[in-house]
Amino acid sequence: MADEVILLDYWPSMFGMRTRVALEEKNIKFDYREQDLFNKSPFLLEMNPVHKKIPVLIHNGKPVCESLIQVEYIDETWPGGNSFLPSDPYQRAQAKFWGDFIDKKVYGPTRLIWGAKGEEQEAGTKEFIEMLKMLESELGDKTYFGGETFGYVDIAMIGFYCWFDVLEKCGNFSIEAECPKLIAWAKRCMKRESVGKSLPNSDKITKFVPELKKKIGIE
C-alpha cells in the first residue's frame, strides 16, 4: 500500500517547519495543506481536537500531533537515511532535553520580541540571547548538535532561523554578534536541500509580522 501522508500546516510556523524538514530528510512525498488559523477548518479540528493547532501529520488517515512527536514518529516509521536520534539512550535523552528546551525556553521570548514593546520587549530580547547562548554552548564546535549527523535538535531549532531577521529588527540586536557559531550552524543547515526547501525566505517573514500583529489585534 502506498503511504498517504498529509501535513496540515501554516507556512510561517517554526513548528510546522520541523515536520516539513523531517519529511524531506526521509524523502517522503506529502500533501501539504495550508491552514487558515483564523478560521480553522472542520478537518483540522477533527484531526487535532485537543489542541486545535498545526502542524498535524496524517499518515494513512491517522493523525499525529505535536511537532517533536511527529519528528520522532517520522524517524521511527521511515528508518531509511540518517536516524534523527542517536541509538545510545543517554545521547537520546540529551537530544530530547534540548528539543524540549527550545519549546520551553526559546519560543516564548520570540513572541515578546516581535509582539511586545518597551520593558517587556527588552526582557524578551535579553532572555532570547541568553537561551541562544546556552544552545551555542551545547553546539560548541560540532557540525550539528548531534555531531556529524544532522538530526533531532537541528530539526527542532532550524525553523527559528528564518525569524532571526525580523527578531533582530524588532529587538535591535545582532544574533551573529552574540552567537557567531550558531549562525554558522544555521548557514550549514540551510545548505541542505531538506531545509532550504522547507523554510520560507526571511523577507517574507519580516513582511508577515505586521500583518500577524494586526490579525491578533496587538497593533
Add this chain to the structure above:
Amino acid sequence: MADEVILLDYWPSMFGMRTRVALEEKNIKFDYREQDLFNKSPFLLEMNPVHKKIPVLIHNGKPVCESLIQVEYIDETWPGGNSFLPSDPYQRAQAKFWGDFIDKKVYGPTRLIWGAKGEEQEAGTKEFIEMLKMLESELGDKTYFGGETFGYVDIAMIGFYCWFDVLEKCGNFSIEAECPKLIAWAKRCMKRESVGKSLPNSDKITKFVPELKKKIGIE
C-alpha cells in the same frame, strides 16, 4: 560495573513520582536524595544548570533531566520487565502525546486550584475537570492507558492522584463524581508495589499545601 543511580527529588513532586515509579517498575535500586528547593544545593545546580529543577536522575555520574525524558531513558536503559512505551510507532506517538498533554494541560490548573482564589480558582477547577474528562475519554474501558500493560501515560499521570484530595478540598468538587473511571484506574495503579511505595499519603499532601503557600508567599 554496578550501576550507580541517584535521584535528586522532592517528596511532594508529581514529576519526581514519575521517575520513582519508573525505577521501581524496573527494580532499579537508587539513592534517593531529598532536595531543599528553597535553598538549592550546589550539586542540584551542577546537575541541572539549565532548569535548576528536580527530579534529576544521575546514572553513573551523568545527569538526565525532565521527568518524562527520564522515564524514557529508564525504559531504554533497563529493558527488562514491561516496556513503558509500545513498539508500534503510532501507538508510541499517541502515548507521548498524552504525556505531553498532562504536562501542558493538567499541571497548570492544579496550581490555580490550591494557589489561587475566587474567579481564578474557579476557572482552574473548571479547566482541570475538563482536562481530566479528556484523559478519562482516552482511557475508556481499558485497564491502563496503553491497554493491559501499565506504562508511560500511567506513569505520567499517577503522581497527580495523591494531590486529588487536597484539590477537591480547595476547589470544592468531587473528581470521582466527574470522572469515576479515572478514579478506578488510579486505584488499580495504587495496588502496584511500584506506585504504592512511590506516592506519599494524600493526608501528607493536604497538610503540606498550607506550608507550601506560606513558603512561596501566597498566604
